Amino acid sequence: MKMEKQQIGVIGAGNMAEALIHGMITSMRFSSQSILVSNRSNRDRLAYLSKKYKVKTTDKKSLVEQSDVIVLAMKPQDIFSVIEEIKVWMRPNQLCISIAAGIEMASLQKASGLELSIIRAMPNTSAKVLCSATAIAKGENVTEEQMELARKIFSCVGTVREVAEEQMDVVTGLSGSGPAYVYSFLEAMIDGGHHLGLSQKESTELVLQTLRGAIEMMTATGMKPSELSKQICSPNGTTVAGLAVLNQNHFKESVMEAIKAATLRSKELRKSIQS
Incomplete structure (x- = not known):
C-alpha cells in the first residue's frame, strides 16, 4: 500500500483524535512522522500520544x-474559539476537516x-476498534484530490460514505x-x-456471536432483514412468539422514534451553538 506524503495536523487529543491517529498509523497509509498533534492545554495527553504513536506534538x-x-x-462548543485562534496562520484553500457534530461548513x-x-x-x-461508519460531506471549495484524501483518512478507521x-x-x-x-x-x-438461568458470561458470549452472525448473514446474502427473519420463523414456533412480543411493544417504531429524536436534537444543538 502506498504511504501518503501529506502532513496531517490534528487539533484535539481526545478519544476520537486518538482513534484517527491509531487508524492512520496501523493502516500503514500514513507515517507517524507525517502526523502533528496539538490541543488546548493537556500536555500530559500530548506526551502520551507522542510516546505511544511516535507522532509529533507541537503548538497550533x-x-x-x-x-x-x-x-x-x-467538542462543538470549542471549535469557534479554535478557529479564531488559528485563522491568522491558515491559508486559502487549505483543507480543513471538522468532526465537530452539528457545526455547518458555512459557519466555519x-x-x-x-x-x-x-x-x-x-x-x-467504533473508530476506536477501526469499525466506524463515517459520513463525510464536501464543501464547495474542496477538490476531488482533497476529497479522496479525506476518504483515505477515515477509511483507516472503518467505512466511509x-x-x-x-x-x-x-x-x-x-x-x-x-x-x-x-x-x-x-x-x-x-x-x-441471564435472568432465565444462563450465567452472565454464557449469555454475553451467545448474544455477541448471534449479533455477529446476523450481521454477516445480511452482509453476505444482501437480503433484507425482514427476509432473513422469515427464514427463522416457523408457524407457531419460538421465534414467532418472541417477535410477537416485540411487535406488541412497538419495538420497530421505538427504534425509529429514537433515531428521529436524536436527529432533531442534533438540529437543536446546532442552532444553539451557532446562534
Whole structure:
C-alpha cells in the first residue's frame, strides 16, 4: 500500500483524535512522522500520544503552518474559539476537516474569513476498534484530490460514505448515536438470557456471536432483514412468539422514534451553538 506524503495536523487529543491517529498509523497509509498533534492545554495527553504513536506534538501555529490538512477534533462548543485562534496562520484553500457534530461548513468558513476547503465528517465511537461508519460531506471549495484524501483518512478507521451536508443531522442520529442503541439492545438480550438461568458470561458470549452472525448473514446474502427473519420463523414456533412480543411493544417504531429524536436534537444543538 502506498504511504501518503501529506502532513496531517490534528487539533484535539481526545478519544476520537486518538482513534484517527491509531487508524492512520496501523493502516500503514500514513507515517507517524507525517502526523502533528496539538490541543488546548493537556500536555500530559500530548506526551502520551507522542510516546505511544511516535507522532509529533507541537503548538497550533507550527501545526497549521506545516500541515496540508487540519483535522478539527474537538467538542462543538470549542471549535469557534479554535478557529479564531488559528485563522491568522491558515491559508486559502487549505483543507480543513471538522468532526465537530452539528457545526455547518458555512459557519466555519465565515468564522475563518478565508476561502478554506472544508469537509465535515461524522465518525462514531467504533473508530476506536477501526469499525466506524463515517459520513463525510464536501464543501464547495474542496477538490476531488482533497476529497479522496479525506476518504483515505477515515477509511483507516472503518467505512466511509459521502452524503450531502443537509443529511448530516440524520447521520448523527443514525450512525453517530447508533452504537448506543445497539448496546441497549445487547444489554436487554444478555439480561434476558441471564435472568432465565444462563450465567452472565454464557449469555454475553451467545448474544455477541448471534449479533455477529446476523450481521454477516445480511452482509453476505444482501437480503433484507425482514427476509432473513422469515427464514427463522416457523408457524407457531419460538421465534414467532418472541417477535410477537416485540411487535406488541412497538419495538420497530421505538427504534425509529429514537433515531428521529436524536436527529432533531442534533438540529437543536446546532442552532444553539451557532446562534
